[in-house]
Amino acid sequence: MSAVRSFVDLLAGRRDPAALTSRDWDGVIGVARSEAMLATLAHRIAGAALPPTVAALFADQRAAAKVAQAQALWEAEMARRALAPAGIEFVLLKGAAYAAADMSCAAGRQIGDLDILVLAPDIRRAENLLLTAGWEWVKSDPYDDAYYRQHMHELPPMIHKARDRMIDVHHTILPRTHRITPDALALVGDAVTSGAGFAVLNPADMACHCAAHMLADGDLQGGLRNLWDFHTMTRDFAAADPGYWGQLDGRAVLHGLQGAVHRAARLSRDLYGVALPSGWDRQDPSDACFRRRLFARDDWGRVTEPALEQAFYIRSHWLRMPPAMLAKHLWTKWRKR
Amino acid sequence: MRHSTRIAVGPVQFRIGSDWAEPIAALEHLYAGYPQDDTRPAEATVRLFAARPWRRWLRPSVHIGGDFVVPDALPLPLSMGLLAAEMGMNLQVALGWRRHMLLHASAVAQGGRALIMSGESGSGKSTLAALLGEKEGGGDWRLMGDEFTLIDPAGGDAFAFPRAVSLKNEAIAEVAARVDPSRLGPLLAATPKGDIRHLIPRADAIAAMHEPARPALLLFPRFGGEVAVEPMGEGEAFVRLTEASTNYVALGEAGFAALTRLVRETPAFTISYPDSAAGIALVEQIWAEAAK
Numbered sequence: 001m002s003a004v005r006s007f008v009d010l011l012a013g014r015r016d017p018a019a020l021t022s023r024d025w026d027g028v029i030g031v032a033r034s035e036a037m038l039a040t041l042a043h044r045i046a047g048a049a050l051p052p053t054v055a056a057l058f059a060d061q062r063a064a065a066k067v068a069q070a071q072a073l074w075e076a077e078m079a080r081r082a083l084a085p086a087g088i089e090f091v092l093l094k095g096a097a098y099a100a101a102d103m104s105c106a107a108g109r110q111i112g113d114l115d116i117l118v119l120a121p122d123i124r125r126a127e128n129l130l131l132t133a134g135w136e137w138v139k140s141d142p143y144d145d146a147y148y149r150q151h152m153h154e155l156p157p158m159i160h161k162a163r164d165r166m167i168d169v170h171h172t173i174l175p176r177t178h179r180i181t182p183d184a185l186a187l188v189g190d191a192v193t194s195g196a197g198f199a200v201l202n203p204a205d206m207a208c209h210c211a212a213h214m215l216a217d218g219d220l221q222g223g224l225r226n227l228w229d230f231h232t233m234t235r236d237f238a239a240a241d242p243g244y245w246g247q248l249d250g251r252a253v254l255h256g257l258q259g260a261v262h263r264a265a266r267l268s269r270d271l272y273g274v275a276l277p278s279g280w281d282r283q284d285p286s287d288a289c290f291r292r293r294l295f296a297r298d299d300w301g302r303v304t305e306p307a308l309e310q311a312f313y314i315r316s317h318w319l320r321m322p323p324a325m326l327a328k329h330l331w332t333k334w335r336k337r
Numbered sequence: 338m339r340h341s342t343r344i345a346v347g348p349v350q351f352r353i354g355s356d357w358a359e360p361i362a363a364l365e366h367l368y369a370g371y372p373q374d375d376t377r378p379a380e381a382t383v384r385l386f387a388a389r390p391w392r393r394w395l396r397p398s399v400h401i402g403g404d405f406v407v408p409d410a411l412p413l414p415l416s417m418g419l420l421a422a423e424m425g426m427n428l429q430v431a432l433g434w435r436r437h438m439l440l441h442a443s444a445v446a447q448g449g450r451a452l453i454m455s456g457e458s459g460s461g462k463s464t465l466a467a468l469l470g471e472k473e474g475g476g477d478w479r480l481m482g483d484e485f486t487l488i489d490p491a492g493g494d495a496f497a498f499p500r501a502v503s504l505k506n507e508a509i510a511e512v513a514a515r516v517d518p519s520r521l522g523p524l525l526a527a528t529p530k531g532d533i534r535h536l537i538p539r540a541d542a543i544a545a546m547h548e549p550a551r552p553a554l555l556l557f558p559r560f561g562g563e564v565a566v567e568p569m570g571e572g573e574a575f576v577r578l579t580e581a582s583t584n585y586v587a588l589g590e591a592g593f594a595a596l597t598r599l600v601r602e603t604p605a606f607t608i609s610y611p612d613s614a615a616g617i618a619l620v621e622q623i624w625a626e627a628a629k
Contacts, residue, residue, distance in 0.1 A: 053380070
């Protein structure tokens with residue numbers, strides 16, 4: 001069995017960790033690192049009987065992830081202190097939100113940049129306040145800068161000059177030029193307060209954003225991780241609220257994300273083995289491509305299907321902008337190489 | 338991958354895969370005397386690969402990959418495959434290892450106490466450690482490593498990472514004059530880091546690689562100029578070691594506590610020296626007078 005399939009089976013609980021050979025572990029650890037999910041796996045099978053060196057490595061990973069999460073939440077607090085005095089409220093997105101809400105996908109999850117969502121009318125003020133508070137622009141290229149401001153769903157990335165941490169300030173969750181336009185006002189207006197005191201998207205919107213990020217915006221880089229987020233959050237939300245899948249469907253329709261959300265649900269069923277309610281539990285032949293892309297990693301952690309990877313990269317751009325604009329954008333980027 | 342090998346250095350088990358046989362053969366020669374445990378899963382993966390299939394044969398150039406990669410890192414010619422492997426291994430440890438606080442420093446130990454030397458490339462920290470590790474008569478230094486010194490955040494002990502020592506430029510002749518030629522790797526001439534030749538550490542240093550040593554002295558050497566010794570305050574040592582650590586920030590509070598303790602409990606000095614003989618004499622003098 002390939003390492004990536006063993007890895008997914010371990011996460012899904014379909015495979016007994018004690019049955020893995022030492023060579024299996026090489027591949028599983030390599031794949032998990034390539035997917036930035038080693039600490040996630042370390043949490044998922046924390047109680048299992050493991051080879052001593054693997055158990056020690058996993059303990060390191062859990063400890064390191066705990067520190068990284070505390071640092072990520074501190075970064076969120078720094079943003080709050082910069083923006084709150086001016087009356088700008090924000091909603092935490094992705095990794096930091098999962099940590100703030102103490103969700104099960106947060107256990108061991110790597111958190112990269114701080115992603116926050118503010119109302120579109122607040123975005124210029126938010127930018128100025130962050131610049132005053134020590135963040136600075138990363139991109140110096142005027143074309144990139146203008147591109148972000150005119151067409152993207154976020155400001156050009158900024159980095160804090162003392163703490164060296166990036167912040168992405170969003171005003172919606174998909175690029176302005178994307179074929180789909182989610183209801184950003186509803187996302188912010190219906191946000192809920194997490195245990196840590198930060199606003200986060202409500203359970204249905206959170207899954208919509210997760211699916212949008214994975215399937216409507218990205219090229220499935222880090223797809224296994226995003227799908228794991230989607231799988232665990234929908235599972236836990238549905239366990240807490242029997243009406244959850246219905247609400248999710250309703251919000252997905254509101255945001256124009258029904259296709260992405262349903263596909264994410266089907267993929268999480270196929271990979272991680274969740275049972276879906278009727279109305280969701282369908283088969284779609286085109287899912288096969290997505291599954292192939294998600295499993296396209298060899299035992300050394302390398303992407304095995306460059307053509308498929310490239311196809312998904314092109315697809316992500318195709319969805320993001322109209323063809324004429326895409327051509328102009330690619331021409332400009334190519335000339336700048 | 339087509340060719341691969343497994344190497345254990347200190348607490349890290351590597352698996353190294355390569356599109357070519359040569360770098361793997363060179364590694365297996367350098368690391369033949371290291372403990373082998375083929376049943377142990379690898380904690381870190383290094384890949385040496387050709388970016389395009391034909392570049393395996395046509396002007397072969399070695400890209401460095403693995404669990405962690407540096408974007409836009411330049412490839413090396415196949416003749417420097419050993420250097421590529423070494424850089425790949427260093428990278429995985431620098432970016433991936435979390436059990437210990439990593440200091441970019443060389444270290445030698447004597448009687449369970451460690452002398453840690455930190456400095457920029459060219460400061461002579463590798464050469465001093467290698468020469469101390471080879472010293473005959475009276476010297477019973479154990480080489481702990483020339484690149485990384487690992488500090489246990491809980492107990493404060495130093496642990497060894499005795500990879501093959503990377504000798505550079507003038508240091509090559511200096512060390513070659515003192516050791517059996519069978520302990521030296523091939524000469525890698527005119528690499529981006531200068532001429533490089535690897536030294537296999539002494540067998541006793543490899544055998545003792547899991548033994549902790551208590552930090553007893555911190556030195557910040559500088560090669561060149563008159564012999565000089567300057568005590569360094571805790572604050573400056575702290576700041577310099579945060580810069581020398583690749584995972585200080587990632588360790589958070591545990592890293593701060595470990596580093597604070599290290600600089601409080603360990604005397605620190607900057608030293609300057611005009612040549613290796615003077616450097617060795619100076620280091621041993623300070624060790625005798627000031628080491629804890």
